[in-house]
Amino acid sequence: MAYEQGSLQIFGVGGLPEIQPGTDLAAAILHAATDAGRPLADGDVVVVTSKFVSKAEGRNVELADIQPSPFALQWAQQWGKDPAVVEIVLRESKRVVRQIGPILITETHHGFVCANSGVDQSSSGAHGRAVLLPIDSDASARRIRAGLVAGGVDAAVIISDTFGRAWREGQTDIAIGIAGMQPILSYIGAVDPHGHEFQVQALCTADELTGAAELVKGNLSRVPVAVVRGYGWQPDETATIAPVLRDQSRDLFR
């Protein structure tokens, strides 16, 4: 696909099959992109919605199989929630960050601070089920990247989810797993055109790439994968999302 130098192109990969546990996501993405006339290319950043990954990894839970704890049960009853879902949210967390009224903000086992541990009911494919975040979203990204490379395309991979933020209304898509490129681009020590040294600036380009991908994925359509083309990332096989997770000791808002 043609694009001009110094510009990014972002497009969704539609026409993907319904995902089953064990589906080879990299192969499915490569095939769908080629079938749509937009084959993936070296240097692409492929942003994959976490629910798509979770389904392939069998991270669906049948709510009927869940035995809620007394704590989950009483809070769920107080706020008109499903006790099984509350139980799953608590199991997926290592810590409750805020529990105010019906709102439950947790820190997941990965270290993400988000509503309801990222547990999702709207995309579960059926009532009575919930979809959980991938157990190790960096490993999920690495597996997909390895599959793309094996298929002949050297692309970076980001796993995305839709999270709320402090202070600002509206959610945005952010990165919860990454492979092939570092998530943060640091300018610290670099010098601006006026000779001032940057002292604090480090950009979380992974989150910016992920948000950009959301603009073509949308949330009502079945476009769980988008490609950002033309972004000059530096290959790094050691990359993980860990540098984005602020340590609690440095966090003024947790």
Added chain:
Amino acid sequence: MAYEQGSLQIFGVGGLPEIQPGTDLAAAILHAATDAGRPLADGDVVVVTSKFVSKAEGRNVELADIQPSPFALQWAQQWGKDPAVVEIVLRESKRVVRQIGPILITETHHGFVCANSGVDQSSSGAHGRAVLLPIDSDASARRIRAGLVAGGVDAAVIISDTFGRAWREGQTDIAIGIAGMQPILSYIGAVDPHGHEFQVQALCTADELTGAAELVKGNLSRVPVAVVRGYGWQPDETATIAPVLRDQSRDLFR
């Protein structure tokens, strides 16, 4: 410029002149884009860095002209900061949200929660000066949009700045002013492909567009303006950034 249906293209507008107080930004952007062979087009989203706007609006302050308060003076001395800069940060805020060690997180008069009220020294063009955020960043966006429309291009305008976040390392570019389109796209009440109704999802697409633009602007280069082409926004002349500013009564982290 050619781009494919259903895809976004994002490119920077380089070659802009050095900005002076009173510079007509819309005219400068239209000319620079045309000179670069990529003229703006109806439907574009034009993302303009706040410092670029601030310079045109004369929002530079000479530090030598500032008389620090006793509070600013003692805290600046304790943490090795410039008392004049601390004084400006306090004047630009309506409330200190966190003041821990050398870190000062404030709520600006606009309602943005950020470090140092968005006061910037690195881009001020000379030592001894600071650049403040635009006084009314929605009005700034509306003026630029009006100038673009007068020049024959119906483009939405976003004013951007680089802010930190809670919980996550790395800053991102977010929207601090908007004109022509609403900043939040709500899915509440819509139904997903499986028949579930979205109950809480509303995407802050303005922040996603702004972050996407940062990927081509960079922070060391002189590319203060970027264009997102192909995003299907709904025209709305009443749009402001206000819906993005979470009211303190609803904020669990302020």
